[in-house]
Amino acid sequence: MDEKLTIQDIARLAGxxxxxxxxVLNNYPAISQxxxxxxxxxxxxxxxxxxxxxxGLAGGKTRLVGVLTPPLTWPAIPEMLRxxxxxxxxxxxxxxxxxxxxxxxxxxxxVDRILSLRMVSGLLAILPCDLxxxxxxxxxxGLPMVMINDQEPPEHFPCPWVGVDNRTGGYQATRxxxxxxxxxxxxxxxxxxxxxxxxRFEGYCQxxxxxxxxxxxxxxxxxxxDPASGRRCARELFARERTRWPEAIFxxxxxxxxxxxxxxxxxxxxxxxxxxxxxxDDNLVSSHxxxxxxxxxxxxxxxxxKAIELLLKMVDPDHVLPRARAAEDEGHTEAGARMTPxxxxxxxxxxxxxxxxRVHETSAPYRLDGAIHIQLDTSLVVRASSxxx
Amino acid sequence: MDEKLTIQDIARLAGxxxxxxxxVLNNYPAISQxxxxxxxxxxxxxxxxxxxxxxGLAGGKTRLVGVLTPPLTWPAIPEMLRxxxxxxxxxxxxxxxxxxxxxxxxxxxxVDRILSLRMVSGLLAILPCDLxxxxxxxxxxGLPMVMINDQEPPEHFPCPWVGVDNRTGGYQATRxxxxxxxxxxxxxxxxxxxxxxxxRFEGYCQxxxxxxxxxxxxxxxxxxxDPASGRRCARELFARERTRWPEAIFxxxxxxxxxxxxxxxxxxxxxxxxxxxxxxDDNLVSSHxxxxxxxxxxxxxxxxxKAIELLLKMVDPDHVLPRARAAEDEGHTEAGARMTPxxxxxxxxxxxxxxxxRVHETSAPYRLDGAIHIQLDTSLVVRASSxxx
DNA sequence: TTGTACGCGTTATCAG
DNA sequence: CTGATAACGCGTACAA
Numbered sequence: 001m002d003e004k005l006t007i008q009d010i011a012r013l014a015g016x017x018x019x020x021x022x023x024v025l026n027n028y029p030a031i032s033q034x035x036x037x038x039x040x041x042x043x044x045x046x047x048x049x050x051x052x053x054x055x056g057l058a059g060g061k062t063r064l065v066g067v068l069t070p071p072l073t074w075p076a077i078p079e080m081l082r083x084x085x086x087x088x089x090x091x092x093x094x095x096x097x098x099x100x101x102x103x104x105x106x107x108x109x110x111v112d113r114i115l116s117l118r119m120v121s122g123l124l125a126i127l128p129c130d131l132x133x134x135x136x137x138x139x140x141x142g143l144p145m146v147m148i149n150d151q152e153p154p155e156h157f158p159c160p161w162v163g164v165d166n167r168t169g170g171y172q173a174t175r176x177x178x179x180x181x182x183x184x185x186x187x188x189x190x191x192x193x194x195x196x197x198x199x200r201f202e203g204y205c206q207x208x209x210x211x212x213x214x215x216x217x218x219x220x221x222x223x224x225x226d227p228a229s230g231r232r233c234a235r236e237l238f239a240r241e242r243t244r245w246p247e248a249i250f251x252x253x254x255x256x257x258x259x260x261x262x263x264x265x266x267x268x269x270x271x272x273x274x275x276x277x278x279x280x281d282d283n284l285v286s287s288h289x290x291x292x293x294x295x296x297x298x299x300x301x302x303x304x305x306k307a308i309e310l311l312l313k314m315v316d317p318d319h320v321l322p323r324a325r326a327a328e329d330e331g332h333t334e335a336g337a338r339m340t341p342x343x344x345x346x347x348x349x350x351x352x353x354x355x356x357x358r359v360h361e362t363s364a365p366y367r368l369d370g371a372i373h374i375q376l377d378t379s380l381v382v383r384a385s386s387x388x389x
Numbered sequence: 390m391d392e393k394l395t396i397q398d399i400a401r402l403a404g405x406x407x408x409x410x411x412x413v414l415n416n417y418p419a420i421s422q423x424x425x426x427x428x429x430x431x432x433x434x435x436x437x438x439x440x441x442x443x444x445g446l447a448g449g450k451t452r453l454v455g456v457l458t459p460p461l462t463w464p465a466i467p468e469m470l471r472x473x474x475x476x477x478x479x480x481x482x483x484x485x486x487x488x489x490x491x492x493x494x495x496x497x498x499x500v501d502r503i504l505s506l507r508m509v510s511g512l513l514a515i516l517p518c519d520l521x522x523x524x525x526x527x528x529x530x531g532l533p534m535v536m537i538n539d540q541e542p543p544e545h546f547p548c549p550w551v552g553v554d555n556r557t558g559g560y561q562a563t564r565x566x567x568x569x570x571x572x573x574x575x576x577x578x579x580x581x582x583x584x585x586x587x588x589r590f591e592g593y594c595q596x597x598x599x600x601x602x603x604x605x606x607x608x609x610x611x612x613x614x615d616p617a618s619g620r621r622c623a624r625e626l627f628a629r630e631r632t633r634w635p636e637a638i639f640x641x642x643x644x645x646x647x648x649x650x651x652x653x654x655x656x657x658x659x660x661x662x663x664x665x666x667x668x669x670d671d672n673l674v675s676s677h678x679x680x681x682x683x684x685x686x687x688x689x690x691x692x693x694x695k696a697i698e699l700l701l702k703m704v705d706p707d708h709v710l711p712r713a714r715a716a717e718d719e720g721h722t723e724a725g726a727r728m729t730p731x732x733x734x735x736x737x738x739x740x741x742x743x744x745x746x747r748v749h750e751t752s753a754p755y756r757l758d759g760a761i762h763i764q765l766d767t768s769l770v771v772r773a774s775s776x777x778x
Numbered sequence: 779t780t781g782t783a784c785g786c787g788t789t790a791t792c793a794g
Numbered sequence: 795c796t797g798a799t800a801a802c803g804c805g806t807a808c809a810a
Contacts, residue, residue, distance in 0.1 A: 006787055017797045022789060030795060049505040053451060054787030056442035057802045072470050078461035085488035097486040099474035116438040284462060290679045395803055406781045411805060421779060443803030446786050
């Protein structure tokens with residue numbers, strides 16, 4: 001097919017100057033229709049694609065964006081990246097993946113090295129954990145950046161940001177349990193240093209107060225967002241005399257909920273008959289555990305897509321490709337269909353218990369202290385861990 | 390810190406020519422020790438990193454390698470990429486991720502676009518499915534490429550290749566069940582068009598014959614490597630009269646095994662008491678399903694690492710960084726237990742439940758018809774789905 | 779062993 | 795609106 005044509009060759013073939021070819025290729029506004037067509041004909045015929053490297057050198061824009069992630073084996077990461085990849089595929093940009101290992105103490109060096117290469121024209125930082133302060137320095141020094149980071153309070157956070165409404169999420173989970181008639185509802189919090197953990201807790205409190213209940217300190221446990229701490233909390237709770245058990249538990253993330261399921265099975269505790277359980281996240285496996293987990297769904301894939309869209313808008317306001325909008329409607333319904341398979345929500349909808357699957361919607365982006373923030377909605381996914389089949 | 394120093398600036402600061410700086414930076418052999426030190430001092434002081442883009446343009450090597458993957462939500466992909474990322478992090482290369490959606494009918498175009506950009510100096514194609522023929526064209530046209538692809542028979546496969554010994558894997562699974570005393574052992578095959586499915590089946594047959602048994606056609610089912618087909622096969626099997634049930638089942642991958650677990654739970658069939666179950670892959674979730682799944686482990690992360698190592702050796706034989714080897718021995722014992730056979734066998738530890746975990750070893754790379762092939766070993770992971778706790 | 783000069787393929791800046 | 799021409803930052807023959 002193509003060997004190694006340059007813009008020069010195309011220019012010669014089309015009988016124009018290479019600057020003209022360049023202009024056509026970059027959608028320069030003031031070009032005669034005739035020239036544009038003449039060039040495009042040759043471009044298409046030879047399947048010409050300009051050399052990215054040269055483009056980067058000359059124009060300063062690399063058409064590469066970096067994506068910094070925790071190990072891909074973390075629960076939500078692959079889904080977020082799917083959203084990123086699907087969006088990026090429809091642009092002329094490419095994604096350079098930096099999957100960093102937080103175990104490595106030198107990870108700030110890694111970040112510096114990445115950025116000093118000046119290869120990426122922007123950075124999407126996904127759950128950067130303790131790297132946040134370091135990254136913010138680069139941001140303040142001018143690197144276009146977007147974060148997906150639920151550890152920091154959005155207020156006064158200087159960097160563009162995509163996240164979900166954790167408060168409402170916590171409310172949804174708790175409200176669901178209240179609607180089922182439960183009153184003694186425990187909450188297993190995430191680490192207090194994580195803002196999302198605080199928000200989910202606040203949502204929990206708000207739902208309780210709405211029905212005239214006050215959060216009971218005895219029913220509040222402290223977890224670490226991992227299965228081990230879930231197991232620990234479960235053992236602690238189930239070691240109490242039966243009368244002091246809660247009727248239901250809202251666990252601040254699915255990982256800890258898995259720990260609860262394990263302990264429950266060990267000890268022969270029936271879920272939801274003995275205790276109802278609701279998690280948060282809707283990880284891919286949550287519909288496959290036993291019993292399938294009722295949980296608050298975060299639209300991870302959509303978060304990734306929104307975040308990369310925002311980033312590209314920052315580095316290149318008109319990066320949008322022709323077929324972008326059409327694909328957005330279609331592709332998302334397909335992605336959305338994944339939300340309502342026969343296994344999970346369908347059963348809930350079918351059992352006539354009146355629980356609905358509220359499909360998330362995109363809130364409009366808003367500015368807080370000058371930085372754009374996009375907050376997406378969570379949605380409750382009802383499965384068998386809260387309502388018996 | 391650094392603003393935008395060029396090699397020219399460094400040269401001036403060090404009082405040498407820019408070619409000298411370039412040579413030092415590229416480990417050119419014939420350089421005086423003094424010059425090298427003089428340059429490196431300045432380089433370090435200013436934290437200089439050469440511009441990748443310019444490097445790519447001038448030298449023709451981009452220091453970027455492409456990694457083509459199915460959606461990251463596929464079971465083994467994140468683990469493979471973890472291996473890739475951990476290796477790449479220790480080199481001066483970066484990974485450009487192309488996560489493609491096989492649903493998209495135009496994916497060959499996507500591939501062509503990627504490659505015509507001439508941005509990546511090599512491509513690692515992970516489980517490219519029906520894209521293989523198309524990719525091979527690019528390979529034969531000179532693009533350095535490595536595949537992780539278990540659908541094709543290694544013989545006569547022209548492209549460097551990393552995979553596992555599926556035959557021995559199938560043997561291990563079956564042998565394990567035989568050792569437990571089972572004789573009526575069913576096998577749920579993967580699609581016949583996948584070479585790995587055939588190999589696993591052959592391993593199954595070999596183990597049976599070793600103890601004087603002949604594979605029973607009645608106990609051979611055909612699946613499609615997805616949970617749905619697993620459920621289908623399970624229903625088919627368990628619908629037979631009880632005397633015609635197998636005592637144990639070797640399912641050709643974990644995904645299908647999940648389907649078996651679901652159906653078993655639906656129908657109140659006890660695993661392993663009523664039927665023992667062994668899968669293949671050891672996906673991340675397989676230790677968390679109920680009961681935890683006995684399975685043949687593929688060293689996905691190591692496969693990724695080996696594959697990218699091979700690819701980098703092809704595009705740049707001495708890409709190894711100074712700290713690479715040290716890191717491999719030391720800091721990497723944790724992650725590196727997967728990489729170095731040295732730490733392998735010793736780690737034959739119990740996973741808490743007293744079941745042995747045989748750690749796989751790396752076979753030496755060998756050539757087949759001129760193309761390098763690396764075949765890694767699988768290992769049996771015994772959990773509760775085959776031996777009651 | 780080191781320095782000089784040119785080229786890599788594009789974009790941007792000028793004239794025209 | 796279009797065409798020369800100068801950067802962009804680095805690698806590398808070639809010369810010294």
